[in-house]
Amino acid sequence: MKNLNLIINEDLEDFNFDILDCFQRPKCIISDNLVTNSWILFLLFSEYQTGFLKENYTNFILNNTGISLEFNCGEMDTFYNDLEKMMDENKIIILLTDLYYDINSPKFFNKIHHIHYSILEGYNKDEKYFIVIDEIPSVSEYNKIKYSKQKKQYNALKNLAIHMGDFKYENAFIEDNKYFYYSVNRIINIQEIKLL
DSSP states (O other), X not given: XXXXXXXXXXXXXXXXXXXXXXXXXXXXXXXXXXXXXXXXXXXXXXXXXXXXXXXXXXXXXXHHHOEEEEEEEEEGGGHHHHHHHHHHTTOEEEEEEEGGGOTTOTTTTTTOOOEEEEEEEEEETXXXXXXXXXXXXXXXXXXXXXXXXXXXXXXXXXXXXXXXXXXXXXXXXXXXXXXXXXXXXXXXXXXXXXXX
């Protein structure tokens, strides 16, 4: 069994989907665990993550927080082993999934394909489940988004990751038999962002 013991900053619940979407929010949760107050930089400058400013944004975040996110893919044949190995190495992973297949997401389940991002916090190999940090759809409302630690059975999580359909992501079509994730790395050792 492995658990990274991440803390969910409850201050993030006050920001709605227009401000923090399901990709920005996991980055804020993770960054706050690595560098005190760094989530504020992710929040304030998230709008610069698109278009011609994307490289500047990435460099800005790295230089001011020491944190980088790297987009990766893996083979579905080694899905469980890969994720377990990365967590054993204390790597923090944001896994891409499709909410069309998530029975816990009634807005999307069997209705709309929608890319979603979940933080992998740990796993229990004996009982075959992953611990993910994700929003609670039944509790979350447009103006208040509640996140919690949840157990997802190995097969259930793999099913959400493998069915990515024909999404175009990071300028490449999602391929069958692959899964996609971001690995979060601490490149520069910064302890805290000083607030004025």
